[in-house]
Amino acid sequence: MTEGTFGAPAGEPDLVQLLTPEGERxxxxxxxxxxxxxxxxxxYRDMVLTRRIDAxxxxxxxxxxxxxxASLLGQExxxxxxxxxxxxxxxxxxxxxxxxxxxxxxxxxxxxxxxFRGVDNGGWDPAEVNFHLYTIVIGAQTLHATGYAMGMQRxxxxxxxxxxxxxxxxxxxxxxxxxxxxxxxxFIWSAVFNTPTVYFLQNNQWAISAPQEKQSRIPLYRRAAxxxxxxxxxxxxxxxxxxxxxxxxxxxxxxxxxxxxxEAFTYRMGAHTTTDDPTRYRLQDELEHWKLKDPLARxxxxxxxxxxxxxxxxxxxxxxxxxxxxxxxxxxxSMPEPDLAAxxxxxxxxxxxxxxxxxxxxREYHASFHPSGGxxxxxxxxxxxxx
Amino acid sequence: MTALTLAKSLNAGLRxxxxxxxxxxxxxxDIGRLGGVFRVTxxxxxxxxxxxxxxxxxxxxxxxxxxxxxxxxxxxxxCEIQFDGFVYPAYDQIVSQVAKMRARSQxxxxxxxxxxxxxxxxxxxxEHHSESxxxxxxxxxxxxxxxCSNPGDAYWMIQQSVxxxxxxxxxxxxxxxxxxAEVETEAGEAPYPLFASRVVRDGTDAVLLAYGPMVKTCLxxxxxxxxEGRNLAVVDLxxxxxxxxxxxxxxxxxxxxxxxxxEAPITGGLGxxxxxxxxxxxxxxxxxxxxxxxxxxxxxxxxxxxxDFLPDLDRILDAVDRVLAY
Ligand SMILES: Cc1ncc(C[n+]2csc(CCOP(=O)(O)OP(=O)(O)O)c2C)c(N)n1
Numbered sequence: 172m173t174e175g176t177f178g179a180p181a182g183e184p185d186l187v188q189l190l191t192p193e194g195e196r197x198x199x200x201x202x203x204x205x206x207x208x209x210x211x212x213x214x215y216r217d218m219v220l221t222r223r224i225d226a227x228x229x230x231x232x233x234x235x236x237x238x239x240x241a242s243l244l245g246q247e248x249x250x251x252x253x254x255x256x257x258x259x260x261x262x263x264x265x266x267x268x269x270x271x272x273x274x275x276x277x278x279x280x281x282x283x284x285x286x287f288r289g290v291d292n293g294g295w296d297p298a299e300v301n302f303h304l305y306t307i308v309i310g311a312q313t314l315h316a317t318g319y320a321m322g323m324q325r326x327x328x329x330x331x332x333x334x335x336x337x338x339x340x341x342x343x344x345x346x347x348x349x350x351x352x353x354x355x356x357x358f359i360w361s362a363v364f365n366t367p368t369v370y371f372l373q374n375n376q377w378a379i380s381a382p383q384e385k386q387s388r389i390p391l392y393r394r395a396a397x398x399x400x401x402x403x404x405x406x407x408x409x410x411x412x413x414x415x416x417x418x419x420x421x422x423x424x425x426x427x428x429x430x431x432x433x434e435a436f437t438y439r440m441g442a443h444t445t446t447d448d449p450t451r452y453r454l455q456d457e458l459e460h461w462k463l464k465d466p467l468a469r470x471x472x473x474x475x476x477x478x479x480x481x482x483x484x485x486x487x488x489x490x491x492x493x494x495x496x497x498x499x500x501x502x503x504x505s506m507p508e509p510d511l512a513a514x515x516x517x518x519x520x521x522x523x524x525x526x527x528x529x530x531x532x533x534r535e536y537h538a539s540f541h542p543s544g545g546x547x548x549x550x551x552x553x554x555x556x557x558x
Numbered sequence: 559m560t561a562l563t564l565a566k567s568l569n570a571g572l573r574x575x576x577x578x579x580x581x582x583x584x585x586x587x588d589i590g591r592l593g594g595v596f597r598v599t600x601x602x603x604x605x606x607x608x609x610x611x612x613x614x615x616x617x618x619x620x621x622x623x624x625x626x627x628x629x630x631x632x633x634x635x636x637c638e639i640q641f642d643g644f645v646y647p648a649y650d651q652i653v654s655q656v657a658k659m660r661a662r663s664q665x666x667x668x669x670x671x672x673x674x675x676x677x678x679x680x681x682x683x684x685e686h687h688s689e690s691x692x693x694x695x696x697x698x699x700x701x702x703x704x705x706c707s708n709p710g711d712a713y714w715m716i717q718q719s720v721x722x723x724x725x726x727x728x729x730x731x732x733x734x735x736x737x738x739a740e741v742e743t744e745a746g747e748a749p750y751p752l753f754a755s756r757v758v759r760d761g762t763d764a765v766l767l768a769y770g771p772m773v774k775t776c777l778x779x780x781x782x783x784x785x786e787g788r789n790l791a792v793v794d795l796x797x798x799x800x801x802x803x804x805x806x807x808x809x810x811x812x813x814x815x816x817x818x819x820x821e822a823p824i825t826g827g828l829g830x831x832x833x834x835x836x837x838x839x840x841x842x843x844x845x846x847x848x849x850x851x852x853x854x855x856x857x858x859x860x861x862x863x864x865x866d867f868l869p870d871l872d873r874i875l876d877a878v879d880r881v882l883a884y
């Protein structure tokens with residue numbers, strides 16, 4: 172294990188925190204949480220439910236129902252805080268781990284799971300929910316985000332003063348991604364064109380087995396200064412602070428104030444994905460240390476201490492989580508198999524003769540094994556995930 | 559009809575595409591005030607403004623990656639890559655993102671992007687300025703790849719590419735930029751479809767298949783061959799993906815003999831694909847194996863050796879001799 176991954180910024184003046192690990196509200200000179208306690212209850216619910224989706228997906232993977240799953244365990248506050256700061260007209264470019272952000276966008280978890288089950292590459296319509304497809308190639312989406320933000324500028328959706336119209340882009344990536352050329356090109360681009368791009372870097376300390384120190388010799392939020400825009404580090408396990416900081420950055424972007432880099436200092440409590448083994452690269456101490464900062468526990472402590480929730484609330488939430496898990500499980504198991512023949516139709520707007528010939532050949536060949544036709548037999552309609 | 563160079567034809571075609579559709583934007587390095595290193599975008603920024611003819615930072619992945627975001631937002635970006643050898647930093651964005659976006663999204667997200675690449679050698683340039691990367695792109699599902707060979711095609715094909723809802727890799731034969739021909743700039747629509755090959759010279763003894771800069775070389779070779787009493791057909795493929803080979807098969811059935819010609823290295827090049835398809839389709843009509851003429855499997859050589867590297871009349875006619883010897 173390497174030094175410096177845990178404990179480093181706690182209590183540091185450059186870490187924005189509005190709720191301590193003990194569940195006490197605190198002040199920050201630049202950022203304030205401006206919602207009421209009802210909203211905090213809502214955030215807690217969001218975090219509990221996304222953690223439950225995650226747990227169910229891991230179980231499904233263990234049972235062989237998913238090929239792989241990228242867990243968000245430990246990153247719920249970063250994702251719900253930032254995801255709830257977004258307006259309808261804003262557009263989000265996620266990585267492959269933003270299940271909590273997708274939740275905030277109203278995307279059925281099954282539409283995410285279908286990617287990991289191998290049924291499709293993401294079962295939602297990005298244009299409908301303003302949430303792009305998950306991007307697997309590390310960092311590539313940050314450039315798409317900048318280009319999309321340039322489009323918003325061109326469309327007159329920045330700095331008009333109309334809250335219904337002004338929009339921004341929120342781009343997610345990780346500490347490992349910060350080393351990618353594309354991310355750095357995206358920073359340059361956004362700065363040069365002053366685009367409404369907010370970068371939300373979830374520093375979960377690890378890129379698979381590589382610690383943050385292998386990606387950067389300076390705290391990541393400080394990178395922004397070198398590109399000419401503000402960088403801010405927020406306690407990524409503090410949902411109130413993540414909300415407040417993201418909201419402010421998005422507003423600045425919508426107003427025409429250009430990009431911001433937010434580094435959410437957090438921790439990936441599980442494996443990188445279900446295929447890796449964190450015991451090979453990190454020590455138990457580190458995990459124990461971060462468990463004390465659990466993003467859910469501190470909100471619960473705050474809500475309990477201030478009598479904002481009671482046993483009935485928690486029991487209801489439990490039931491809701493159980494129902495959600497059952498929905499995820501049943502929905503996963505009943506996903507129709509994808510139809511290879513249909514994939515040929517989605518390569519081009521204008522089909523090519525060669526592809527058409529290959530498709531016809533495949534259909535006939537496939538049909539020769541399944542003469543009666545059936546659900547998985549080439550002609551089946553494509554598996555649409557229910558939203 | 560106006561006599562235009564290939565570069566000027568592209569300029570006129572781009573201009574018309576921009577006039578026709580306000581969503582069309584051009585982005586690249588040095589394309590604004592300078593008009594691009596080959597002046598293909600000359601004057602466009604002056605007339606359409608810096609918002610539509612965008613001088614970008616010097617970052618190829620950024621050019622293509624941000625074009626993707628713009629396309630997602632409803633724009634039709636045309637990316638200029640300054641030279642063939644500099645497309646590789648953008649390779650990931652082209653191959654993994656542009657090419658796959660429609661399929662990944664179940665057909666929901668179109669990528670109406672044109673990526674213009676001046677390609678090929680023959681201009682005495684330093685290294686990385688004379689590459690023929692077409693096979694990389696033709697091998698990639700989701701991309702369409704075209705190459706123009708003359709001013710008329712340049713004018714029309716660029717407009718057709720911009721109008722296409724599929725991403726198009728648009729290859730410009732840089733050593734032909736300054737060759738001139740009459741162009742129908744007034745016509746209402748293109749004389750040929752974008753994805754169609756053309757028989758540019760009919761013949762009875764053998765067929766030469768070429769695209770981009772080698773079309774002219776093949777026409778010259780065919781002309782030279784007449785002195786030996788040989789009558790060679792020449793096909794300008796124009797589209798490398800999808801391939802349009804029906805007119806080719808037709809000629810192969812008549813002549814039984816084929817030579818493919820490109821500047822790119824032979825191994826895994828377009829010629830290999832053409833030879834295989836012709837063999838699959840016209841096996842009983844062939845009188846000789848399909849013969850490939852191309853660059854060698856070496857990195858593009860220093861400029862003073864490029865004459866030996868690039869297919870020329872002699873290399874082409876030597877291959878013709880061989881296929882006729884069967
Ligand atoms: C360009 C690229 N290289 C390598 C990989 C394989 N890979 C997948 S996730 C990952 C680590 C990413 O770390 P980080 O950016 O910190 O994000 P995290 O998964 O920790 O959220 C790697 C190396 C990839 N997907 N893309």
